[in-house]
Amino acid sequence: MERILDNIRNPEDLRKLELEQLPALAQEIRQEIINTVSKTGGHLASSLGAVELTLALHYTFNTPTDCLLWDVGHQVYTHKILTGRLERFSTLRQLGGLSGFPNKDESPYDLVTCGHASTSVSTALGLAIARDLKKEAHKIAVIIGDAALAGGMAFEALNQAGHLKKDLIIILNDNELSISPTIGALSRYLNRILTNPAYNRIRRDVEGVLKRIPRFGFRAYRAARRLEEGLKNLLVPGMLFEELGFRYFGPIDGHNIAQLVRTFQNLKSLNEPILIHVVTKKGKGYRFAEERPGDFHGTGPFNIETGEKAVTVKDGRKTFTEAFGEKMVELANRDERIIGITAAMIDGTGMGRFASDFPDRFFDVGISEEHAVTFAAGVCLKGFRPFVAVYSTFLQRGYDQIIHDVCLQNLPVVFCIDRAGVVGEDGPTHQGLFDIAYLRHIPNLVVMAPQDPDELASMLEFALRYKGPVAIRYPKGSAISHKSQATSQSIQLGKAEVVKEGGDLAILALGSMVDIAIETEGILSQKYGLNCQIVNARFARPLDDQLIGRAASVIKKIVTLEEGVLDGGFGSAVLEFIEQGNFKDVRVKRIGFPSLFLEHGRRNEIFAKYNMTPEAISNCVMNDLMDKKPVTSNQ
Ligand SMILES: Cc1ncc(C[n+]2csc(CCOP(=O)(O)OP(=O)(O)O)c2C)c(N)n1
Structure with a gap:
């Protein structure tokens, strides 16, 4: 049977459809994504959660004149499919094929090439300023997840955007998950909103009453606004976004296309900073991804029927990440000064067991690499020994903090830099190829690289003995051979091995x-x-x-x-x-x-x-x- 999808070559085709056809189209897209990612691997759960949201956005907004900016960019599979890339979708993440992230060389609908979190609001605000200076009239919408919104850069941008009062739409795609559950005070705050929809109902009622009594004029308006302010503070403590200068709307069901389209159509005419809080389910529509969203955040190929991963031939060799995780548990068992820190990458960096064995000494700081570095420096000041487990590409964020807060103080922070080197299918935003160059010149910092996972364990021992900052870089995967002769004592500062x-x-x-x-x-x-x-x-x-x-x-x-x-x-x-x-x-x-x-x-x-x-x-x-x-x- 012919699919609606096969007739969609671009968002204009989509906009010719009846609203009633969109749920069926959403199902077709979902199936296409599941089929493809089961073969290619990719960011399945986040993309499945954003199918209806993406459809509603392209249906309502006049893309690409209206601009959509996807934070991180791992949720864009529906966007790719709707913007002329259906035919090439099976090449996702393959050499020479479609990128798994927005890529400006691939399509005019991808404004920027991106893959790092929390950048979208800054880009959008810059675009909004430029649009206004050029006297253009189009909308700019950002789609940002609840974890990415907690990144420092997103907050810095919100702060400026609310102050400048630019015409800007932020769509908060809240699924209460990062890769693992979103952590932090913002996440608790959003959860309070979700569990307290009364505020929004009352606010709508107040606005409705206002419209019906124009003859009461300004005094009535002022009284109603005062009432609204009072209710806000009563029902939604803090009103963070409104206090930052955004009008807050939501929460709305991110899988109800009709409601999404209606909301976007209504709010499109506002010319001020607004934040629309959309609630979605990560992995929506594929049972195994809904049940195990962390597992299917970024996945390799898998069996659709059973949800089982097509394990890449594992020959008993440990990966660097596994060796790191094991050694950290061993070290922490015998040294109470050890603190484990990661920035939203607990499993990716192998910190899972450490986190459960030493909950008081483990800190997931969320998508906040800069903060992770200086936070580590802080715990050092009292004699603790922090090990910061982070991917090479994301540590780029912490450059100044490494220099100013760690190395200038000569503090013994250990940077355990995973995915240092070629990462593969995630491509240019994630390659970990710059760390030697960005670390090698920093005074006091020791930079090491183990030849295999056993040597990594010995280097971690060395780093614990050493009295200054150390960075250890290691790649994805394992080593081909086990030739390391290293023992915990054989690693000596600045000594190579013949x-x-x-x-x-x-x-x-x-x-x-x-x-x-x-x-x-x-x-x-x-x-x-x-x-x-x-x-x-x-x-x-x-x-x-x-x-x-x-x-x-x-x-x-x-x-x-x-x-x-x-x-x-x-x-x-x-x-x-x-x-x-x-x-x-x-x-x-x-x-x-x-x-x-x-x-x-x-x-x-x-x-x-x-x-x-x-x-x-x-x-x-x-x-x-x-x-x-x-x-x-x-x-
Ligand atoms: C600076 C940076 N740190 C870490 C990551 C790895 N990462 C990719 S997606 C993601 C979670 C994003 O969660 P959220 O923003 O809530 O979006 P969701 O996947 O839940 O839709 C993380 C930590 C990243 N891309 N960029």
Whole structure:
């Protein structure tokens, strides 16, 4: 049977439909999303929760002239399907396929490329100012979740927006969940509103009465407003949004399309900051996602019938994240000073068991990475030892706090930086390729990278012993081999490990690249008879001056390998050291990722595309450093 969906090529087609047809269309879209994500993986639960909301928005607003801004952007699958991307939807998150997030290169309906939380209100306010300066007339609406709204940046923007009184619509998509339950005072506040709809009913009644008695004029209006103010304070303590300068409407059922459309149509004509509180269910319409929204927030492929995940072949090797979670529990059991901190990523960072075993010493601060860093500095001041578990890409938010609040004070905060390197299918907003470059120059900070999960455990021990700030970066997944010789005592400040001796070439590999260095050495030795030294660098700061100095003065040919951008990275540190040491006739080849926003695709596909495989690296080494022709050409 033909679907309504197959005739929707853009939102204009959607707007030709009767309102009564939209619920059936919502079901078709839901099915399309479930079918596709079951194969590609993706952000299922948030997108399923926003189907009706998205339909109602595109139905009511004149997109793309009217602007929709999606906070984070993980809930946009319906938006993609309605804006001309249905045919390519099956390529979601695949190399060369559709991005899983809004992407401005993909569609004029995606105003910005985004994936980080709490930015939308700032962007929208900027747009609103620009629109007014240019004397244009169109609406701007932001769709932001209850967890993202609690991010500091969103609050900063609300503060300015309420003050400027610009024509701006904020749609709060409240499902009471972040990835795990939303935490914090704002969440409690929203919950109070949800459980107290009386205020809104009474407010509507007051407005209704007002309209019916015009002859009472100004005095009646003033009296009614006073009554409304009194009721507000009585029934909704604080009236946070109204006090911030927004008119608050809601809560309304985010799965009732007719009600959503009616509300948007009515409120469209207001030209002031308004906040519409929409209540949705995360995972709506797919039983397993409704029951386990955290599991289906970001999911790999799964079986639609059973909800079971198609587990990627697990060969018994621990991931870095698992090793981190286990070690933290072990350390916290024997050291009461340890505090665990994460910013809305309890499970993603492996902190689940720590959180349940040590509830008094664990803090999920919500989507507030900047705050997490300075909060950690605060607990340090009283002798505690905070471990901040955070993804590389999100720690970018905490740059100034790391410098000013942690490193300037030389406080022993440990940054446990997960997803440092290529993250894969989430793409450019989530790649963790910048952390070596943004951390390496900060005074007092030690920057380390383990070659495998066992070495990560030893580095955590080192970090606990160390009396200053430490950052440990490790990638998604596991290591290919288990070659770490590290013990808890063998990690010494600024000391690398020689994995294999050799005299033709020194391969200095950082963290996850040690595995690849070992494979590369295999190729170089078998194909070209080279005898290479392999070094597990362990530290990007401070460097092992002695070891690298010896390589520079004796071996004279050095390759550096890192899973990060080359500019300002580990290889740059080695170059700087060599320049300062005044070594003669040394040649260095740095190998890492270019300073680009790398696209989405599987981790191994991205490695292959950017010549980061052992084959490509050995070709590059022979070509650029050993002046021999490669066996196959290296682009
Ligand atoms: C700065 C930042 N920190 C963390 C994340 C990871 N993250 C993605 S979505 C999400 C939860 C968002 O919850 P909410 O805003 O309530 O939207 P919902 O998924 O519930 O619709 C988190 C923590 C992020 N994208 N950006």
